[in-house]
Amino acid sequence: MANATIASQELEFALRPIKNRLQARFFQIKSSHLTEAIASGLGFKTNASMRAELIDSSHWRLDYLNIDAARFRERLVNLGYAMGPDLQLGPLPAPPAPPLYYQQWLEQLRALEVGVRKPDYDAIRRLRRRCAEDFAQTFGVGAIENREDKSVIRRWSIGVDHSVCLPGWGGMANSKRGGFIDFPGSDHTWNFCQKLPLSTGKYVTYQSAMVSLPYKDGMSVKEGLAKAAPMAGQLGWTMTFLDEWSWYVPGATHLVLYRPITPHSIVSKQWERSFKCWLLENRSLLRRSAGGTRRKVIDDILDCQHLPLDLIGYEDCRTRYLKEFARHMYDGCDMASVFKRLMEKWAAADASASLSK
Incomplete structure (x- = not known):
């Protein structure tokens, strides 16, 4: 008993x-x-x-x-609930339809791509980008990823939305080098990002959406997309088909939009006092005279796109992050001890900053 x-x-x-x-x-x-x-x-x-x-x-x-x-x-x-394969509860509101000018752009793309012996690839690229920019503005997914932006000092790819994810996401993240998330059935992808500010005037970016434009009759596309849906749901992302907006060979391809559920406005608030922001702001000082273990832990944390921004302490970190993504640290080791001490330094700094306000 x-x-x-x-x-x-x-x-x-x-x-x-x-x-x-x-x-x-x-x-x-x-x-x-x-x-x-x-x-x-x-x-x-x-x-x-x-x-x-x-x-x-x-x-x-x-x-x-x-x-x-x-x-x-x-x-x-x-049990009677209308739930999509990506765990979105229905019925969902109808998405906005492409406006007339956008439909005209798609017609121009068809004219440039179909039945043309020598396509004007520069014109095609410019028009596709115009479509992508208009799509991003319409659906509020952020800006097209710009690797040339010198104001950005660190970029994070698709990460877990910890506010709404299901336990078990670690298996997906650990299956790829660097925790990279690869949705099956994806092709001709476009990444969209949002900026988060640093006190230096520089920025970091996180991936706020991905658009995939696979051929409808592509090999294994149907099977891949069927696997991608529950994967997105587990990560706390949504997966939405918006084929009418597809700017890659319009009519022959899907447009699949993947995006996290938590809006950027909330992510921005979480970032302001997050452990990750503090660690990045104080990286140089913390690495000064640090041993190899501390340096590795700091670099691992800052490289990881899956660390929650809304952590409240080390035990919270163990429960929601380490046990999923870094199990070798979950039960305690030298790296875990360093991780814990860094979080204690952050908590003390955050408390001191709060008192001084």
């Missing part, structure tokens, strides 16, 4: 932050239904069967909860 009670308490402790986060994302879903979907995503038929199997607390490593997005969605669909 004591073991069963302990197991139940451990389960509640492990599930509560997950359920709280998912309730904020899926606020339209009944609490009991969300609990059932979480159990299904963890590989159980029902919430009751999950709890029954957890009588022996050693049977299940509660520290490592990985929810299968497809199973999570399937359970909610069976």
Whole structure:
């Protein structure tokens, strides 16, 4: 009986932050239904069967909860919810249609691309960029990535949206070098970014959207896109088809928009007092006379696009980040100790700054 009670308490402790986060994302879903979907995503038929199997607390490593997005969605669909493959709850509002001038640009592209022996590739590139810029403004996805912008000192590619992601994202991030996220079925991609300011007047950018323009009849495109949808949902991103806007061989390609759920206005607020911003601002000072381990930890943190901006402390970091993406540090090691000390320095600096205001 004591073991069963302990197991139940451990389960509640492990599930509560997950359920709280998912309730904020899926606020339209009944609490009991969300609990059932979480159990299904963890590989159980029902919430009751999950709890029954957890009588022996050693049977299940509660520290490592990985929810299968497809199973999570399937359970909610069976409970009567209209949920897309990327976990967006429907019905969704109709997206804006391309205005007349945009449709005329697409017609110009067709004329330049189809049946022409010697296409004017410079004209095609200019017109595609004009379409991409207009699309970005219409859908508010940020600016087209500009690698020549000297005001940007660091760029982060697609990262997890920690406010709304499902546990288990670490497996995706760890499958590619540098934590790179590659949505299956993607081709002819365009990256869009948002800037975050530094006190020096310089900026960092994070990827705020990706547009993929694969051929509709391309090899394995259909299968790839089917895999990409639950992957996007798990990461806290959405996946939306907007084929009428496609500027790459219009009519023959999809336009698939991937973007995080959390808007840039909130990300900007999180950035202002984030551990990551503080570490970047103080990097030179912290690396001065530092040993190899501290230097490596600092560089690893700043290179990673997946570190949450809204961390509140080291335990929060262990729970939401290290256990998923850096498990060798999760249970404690020299690097973990350095990571913890850096976060303690940040917390002290943040508290001091708050008192001085």
